[in-house]
Amino acid sequence: MGKRFVSIWFRHLTADWMIRRHPELKDTPFVVVTSERGRMVVKAVSAPAQDKGIALEMVVADCRAILPELQVFNEEQGKVEKLLTALAEWCIRFTPVAAVDMPDGLLLDVSGCAHLWGGEQPYLKDIITRISAFGYHIRAAMADTVGAAWAIARYGMASPIIESRGQMDALMPLPPAALRLEPGIVQRLEKLGLYDIRSFIHMPRRALRRRFGDQLLSRLDQALGQEIEVLDPVVPLQPYQERLPSLDPIRTAGGIEVALRQLLVTLCLRLTKEEKGIRKCDFKGFRIDGNIQQIGIGTVRASRNVAHLFKLFEIKIPQLEPALGFELFVLDATTVEDVFAEQETFWHHSEHNDLAIAELLDKVAGKVGLHTISRYLPDEHYWPERSFRLAVSLAEKPVTTWRTDLPRPIHVLRDPEPIVVTVPIPDYPPMLFIYKSKLHNITNADGPERIEQEWWLNEGLQRDYYCVEDESGARYWIFRAGHYGIDDPQWFIHGFFV
Amino acid sequence: MTPLLTKTDIIKQLQKVIISMQGGAMSGNSQRLITGLGPIEQAFPNRSFPTGAIHELISHTREDAAPTNGFIAGLLSPLMRKDGICLWVSNKRTIFPPALKLMGIEPDKVIFIDLTKPKDVLWVIEEGLKCNAVAAVVGELQELSFTESRRLQLAVEESRVTGFIHRHQPRSENAVACVARWKITSLPGITTGGLPGVGHPRWNIQLAKARNGKPGMWQVEWADNSFRFISRNIALPEIQTLKAG
Numbered sequence: 001m002g003k004r005f006v007s008i009w010f011r012h013l014t015a016d017w018m019i020r021r022h023p024e025l026k027d028t029p030f031v032v033v034t035s036e037r038g039r040m041v042v043k044a045v046s047a048p049a050q051d052k053g054i055a056l057e058m059v060v061a062d063c064r065a066i067l068p069e070l071q072v073f074n075e076e077q078g079k080v081e082k083l084l085t086a087l088a089e090w091c092i093r094f095t096p097v098a099a100v101d102m103p104d105g106l107l108l109d110v111s112g113c114a115h116l117w118g119g120e121q122p123y124l125k126d127i128i129t130r131i132s133a134f135g136y137h138i139r140a141a142m143a144d145t146v147g148a149a150w151a152i153a154r155y156g157m158a159s160p161i162i163e164s165r166g167q168m169d170a171l172m173p174l175p176p177a178a179l180r181l182e183p184g185i186v187q188r189l190e191k192l193g194l195y196d197i198r199s200f201i202h203m204p205r206r207a208l209r210r211r212f213g214d215q216l217l218s219r220l221d222q223a224l225g226q227e228i229e230v231l232d233p234v235v236p237l238q239p240y241q242e243r244l245p246s247l248d249p250i251r252t253a254g255g256i257e258v259a260l261r262q263l264l265v266t267l268c269l270r271l272t273k274e275e276k277g278i279r280k281c282d283f284k285g286f287r288i289d290g291n292i293q294q295i296g297i298g299t300v301r302a303s304r305n306v307a308h309l310f311k312l313f314e315i316k317i318p319q320l321e322p323a324l325g326f327e328l329f330v331l332d333a334t335t336v337e338d339v340f341a342e343q344e345t346f347w348h349h350s351e352h353n354d355l356a357i358a359e360l361l362d363k364v365a366g367k368v369g370l371h372t373i374s375r376y377l378p379d380e381h382y383w384p385e386r387s388f389r390l391a392v393s394l395a396e397k398p399v400t401t402w403r404t405d406l407p408r409p410i411h412v413l414r415d416p417e418p419i420v421v422t423v424p425i426p427d428y429p430p431m432l433f434i435y436k437s438k439l440h441n442i443t444n445a446d447g448p449e450r451i452e453q454e455w456w457l458n459e460g461l462q463r464d465y466y467c468v469e470d471e472s473g474a475r476y477w478i479f480r481a482g483h484y485g486i487d488d489p490q491w492f493i494h495g496f497f498v
Numbered sequence: 499m500t501p502l503l504t505k506t507d508i509i510k511q512l513q514k515v516i517i518s519m520q521g522g523a524m525s526g527n528s529q530r531l532i533t534g535l536g537p538i539e540q541a542f543p544n545r546s547f548p549t550g551a552i553h554e555l556i557s558h559t560r561e562d563a564a565p566t567n568g569f570i571a572g573l574l575s576p577l578m579r580k581d582g583i584c585l586w587v588s589n590k591r592t593i594f595p596p597a598l599k600l601m602g603i604e605p606d607k608v609i610f611i612d613l614t615k616p617k618d619v620l621w622v623i624e625e626g627l628k629c630n631a632v633a634a635v636v637g638e639l640q641e642l643s644f645t646e647s648r649r650l651q652l653a654v655e656e657s658r659v660t661g662f663i664h665r666h667q668p669r670s671e672n673a674v675a676c677v678a679r680w681k682i683t684s685l686p687g688i689t690t691g692g693l694p695g696v697g698h699p700r701w702n703i704q705l706a707k708a709r710n711g712k713p714g715m716w717q718v719e720w721a722d723n724s725f726r727f728i729s730r731n732i733a734l735p736e737i738q739t740l741k742a743g
Contacts, residue, residue, distance in 0.1 A: 356631035357583060357609075363625060364611060368618050374610045376595040388595050391606065398606050402599035410571070410601070411564045412594035444687060444696045469696045473684040474561035495594060496560060498568025498601065498684075498699045498720065 002164050004120075004142060006095075006108040006127065007149035010084075011137040013104050014044035017083055018073065020135045030071035033060050043075050047137070080104075087131075088234040094127055099231040105153070107146055109231055114142075120161050143167050146231070147223030151178035171223055172198040179219040185212050240276075240333035242267045249288050249325020253317055256285070256326070260313055261306070263331035268304045277302025277339035283313055285326040293320045298370055300394055301358040302337035308359050312366045358394065378402045382451050383458075384412065384494070406449065407467050409477040409495030416492035419478060426484040429466045433478065435493050440470040448480075461487060467497060517543050517710055532576050536727055538703070542678075543710040549577065550658035551677035552627075552650050554642070556665050556706075563666050565701045566682045567593060567638075568601060570662045572720060574634055575602035577660055582633025585626040587611045589619050589639060590666075602723040620646055627653040627661050634660045640668055647674035679707040685717060700728070 010016070014032045019025050029049035033040045040060040049070060054063050063070055084100040091098040097109035110123070117123035124142055131138050141152035141160040148167035152160060155178040162170045171178070174197050176189045189212070194200045200208065201220065209217055221227035242263045250256060260283060271277060279302050285293040295316040303309060320326075361373055375391040377398045387403075421430035429445030447466035453459065463479040470476070475497035482489040532547040533539075539547050557566040578584055586593065586608050595605040613619050619639045626635040627650055642663055654661055663676065671679075681704040687697035698721040705713045717728040 353631040356629055360625060360629040360631070361609070364622050367621065368611075368613055372612050374612070375606060375608070376610070377606050378596065384594070384596075388605070394609075402596055402605055404599055408594060408597040408600060409564065410568050410594060410597045411560070411592040412597075413592065444689070444694075446695045467696055469687060471686070472561070473686040473700065475564075475684065475687075475696060475699065496564035496592075498565050498571075498597075498701075 002144055003109065003111045004114065004144060004164075005146045005149045006110050006124065006140055006142045007101065007146065007153040008091075008106040008108070008127070008131065008138055008140045009150075009153040010104050010106075011139065012044060012047060012050075013083060013136070014075065014080060015046040016134075016136045017079075018044075019046070025071070028071055029054070029067055029069070030073060031060070031063060032073050032075045034075040040072075085234055089236045091127075092234075092236060094123075097231060097233045099233045101150070105150070107149070107231055109233070110142065124161060143170070145223055145225045146229045147180065147219060148225075150180060151223060154178060165225075168201075168224055172196070172201070176200075179216070179223055181216060181219055185216055188212060240267065240271070240278075240336050242331045244329045244331075246327055246329070249322075249327055250329075251322040251325040256317055256320060256322070256329075257310075257314070259326075259329045260317070260331070261310055263329060264306045264309055264313075267331055267333060268306050268309070271304040271333075271336070271339075275339060276336045277304045278309060278333045278335070279337050280333070280335035281309065282332045282334060284330045284332065285320055285322070286328040286330070287322070288324050288327050291323070293322075293326070295319055297362075297366055298335075299358070300361045300365060300370070300373070301354075302339045303358070303362070304339065305359075308362065312362055315366055361394070381454065383454060384408070384451070386454075386457070407446065407477075407497070409467075409475070409497045411496040412477075413494055416479070416494045419491050419493045421478075421491045427464070429468055430478070430491070433468075433476075433491065433493075435476075440468075440474075440476070442468045443471055444469040465494070513543070513710075532573060534576075534724055536725075537714075537716055538705065541705055541708055541712045541714050547573075548677045549660045550654055552647065552654060552661040552663060552675070553678050553680060554647070554663050554665060554674055554676040555680045555682065556668060556671060557682070558667055562681075562683050563592075563664070565684045565699065566664055566680075568699065568720065569680070569682045569701065569703065570636055570664060571598055571601035571603055572725060573662070574636070575723065577633045578603060578607060580633075581607075583607045583609060583631075584633050585609050585611060585622070585635045587613065587619055587622045587626065587635065587637045589613050589616060591638065601720075616641065620650075623661065623663070624650055624653050627659050628657055630657040630659060632659055634662065636662045636664065638664045638666065640666060642668075642672075642674055644672065644674055647676055651675045676707075677709050678705060678711070680704065681706055698726075 018032065027048060029052055030046050031042045031049055031054060032044035034043050042054065042056055042058045042060065042063060045054050045056060049067065052067050054066060060072055080103055081100065084106060088098040088100050088106050091106060091108055095108045095110045095113045099107045101107045114120040114123040117126055120142055124140055128138060128140050139153050141149050141156055143149040143152060143162040144164055144167055148162055148171060151171060151174050152162060155174045175195060176197060177186045179197065205217060218227060222229045244259050244263050246259065250259065278299060280296065280298045282294055282296045287293060295313065297312040365373060375394065376388040377391045377396065378400050379387060379389040380400050381387050419433045419435045421433040423430045427448065429447055430442060432439060432441050445466050445468040448464035450462055450464050452462040461482040463481055465477060465479045468476050468478055476493055477495035477497060478491060478493050480489045480491050532549060535547055539545055542548055555566050555570065557563040574584055584607065591610060591612050598605040598608060611622050613622065616639050619637060623635055623637040626632055642665060650661060683702045685700035685702050687700055689695055689697040698719050700717065700719045703716045703718050707713060719726040719728055
């Protein structure tokens with residue numbers, strides 16, 4: 001059976017996607033631009049803008065001169081490839097082999113697929129109507145070769161379906177650009193008056209190679225089917241999911257444990273092959289009365305250790321209500337991360353200790369929640385509340401050092417509490433202060449240490465911190481917010497020193 | 499002479515056996531992790547600070563809670579020196595992580611677990627103590643019953659992890675199965691040469707109970723990441739005059 005290919009051309013891929021996202025842009029002229037050699041160059045044009053004469057590769061300043069009301073958006077890095085990959089994955093409904101054709105198309109190997117839709121005509125029509133329904137402006141064509149399908153989709157004037165072995169005739173009237181040539185070669189061909197493929201296709205190959213290089217010949221051969229072209233199809237991600245139906249409804253904890261363990265073993269086997277580990281996982285039980293019971297776990301570090309994962313689930317098994325029994329169990333790893341044999345280590349610990357600690361924390365998180373566990377890293381801010389930040393993972397290492405040059409109290413109140421003070425001279429530490437209706441006479445004091453608000457983060461008064469000691473030797477961190485004279489200064493207690 | 503020597507030796511050996519049966523630090527030199535405590539070490543059996551055991555610390559006021567946690571941090575720093583990590587479990591945490599660096603600990607090696615229920619705090623402390631990958635576990639909570647403390651003690655006997663239980667404002671100072679009970683209060687700092695400022699922090703360390711040891715009281719200054727003992731003869735009168743005046 002001969003090969004058949006479909007080429008799909010998205011005429012305004014990015015622009016159509018923008019309209020899909022923001023329907024209010026439908027009738028407004030807009031362009032999507034990216035910076036190229038210091039200029040803002042148009043990469044996608046909406047249909048209304050195109051009608052006004054704006055084309056691809058124009059500079060934004062020129063476009064604005066033509067159309068002052070033009071809206072300009074910046075292009076996201078790699079957006080096109082992401083979009084096309086998603087569309088290619090969606091196209092797997094039509095054929096198992098779908099490939100991305102950068103920068104604006106898809107290629108489908110549809111050999112032996114069309115009869116399922118009742119012929120090539122309804123098949124192609126279905127593809128076009130379904131993708132157009134999303135709002136994309138597309139052209140599609142079917143032919144024996146990738147090259148011919150590509151050419152007809154972009155430059156074809158007549159029928160989009162080229163009969164088997166009919167590509168030669170179909171290509172004849174098309175311009176040389178339809179052969180996927182470099183712009184330089186196309187320019188040279190046109191300079192010589194070769195405006196369509198017909199005018200040079202029968203020229204001696206030696207002459208063509210000498211003047212235009214190997215590319216022209218190989219593209220011609222690919223379009224005519226004399227050279228094989230290989231597609232690089234997208235491979236959709238298989239969900240990390242395992243199912244286990246049971247013959248009889250399972251009602252006991254023991255039975256559920258057996259099912260869970262069996263599912264974990266098969267899932268972890270696959271994860272081991274793919275060097276991945278579970279971060280989040282759900283275990284679902286489908287009851288015979290239609291109800292779905294579910295328990296979930298999370299780990300602080302990707303794991304594929306059956307015993308460990310089982311232990312995490314084990315605590316939650318009593319939450320499942322079997323009622324009349326479960327007929328199907330599904331284990332679904334919702335978040336999966338790479339695990340390498342040489343895992344990065346926390347600090348300088350041995351691998352064994354890291355694992356033990358990660359498993360301990362998983363156990364804690366499983367019982368009381370992951371939000372209760374925190375680890376802190378230094379942050380480069382003077383403002384005390386901002387001088388440290390939460391670490392995102394257990395493996396994250398500090399990028400700056402912890403400061404030791406400034407006195408900091410070991411206990412800090414979550415919110416500074418107001419105190420009443422007696423101050424002899426402005427900018428001097430107080431003589432005494434009253435906190436929780438108890439009088440503290442200050443014997444020694446250090447300070448002030450002025451800390452200003454970081455204006456780019458927060459507006460507010462600066463703080464003058466003092467470390468003061470009362471007669472009993474207890475040390476407090478107190479501060480005054482604001483200046484004397486200008487503001488009405490307030491005094492607060494913020495912490496307790498060792 | 500010979501039989502007499504053997505007799506004392508036998509008694510010493512028996513004492514060691516008893517200590518180990520009671521879950522105390524049965525340590526050779528290899529297990530002597532915390533050093534530099536001078537006179538405090540003398541108060542314990544075998545003349546070494548017991549690690550792999552549970553210490554109980556009691557504070558009654560907010561002002562005392564800070565030096566108590568400071569003392570714990572000071573003890574943790576030698577325990578965590580060999581890249582160890584530590585769990586800090588509490589239900590009302592007020593610790594300011596950057597300040598731990600001033601006590602000689604890398605704050606990013608401390609994992610804080612904040613819980614609301616005292617029951618959960620105890621559960622996490624016990625799980626932490628069972629895991630011999632952690633260097634130490636600090637637990638902050640109000641009440642600790644004898645049974646609960648016994649459970650924790652059994653956990654550390656297996657794993658040899660050191661535990662510190664800081665009880666803030668407990669309703670009663672009930673008997674617990676911990677190896678020692680400490681009370682730390684602050685002392686007025688002394689600056690040299692009439693310089694302004696507050697000077698190094700000074701604490702009054704009271705060892706209220708010590709299993710098979712001698713309770714005592716010491717005055718200590720925390721300077722340059724180590725404990726410095728202040729001679730009792732000089733320090734005591736000063737406090738008394740200050741209190742009188």
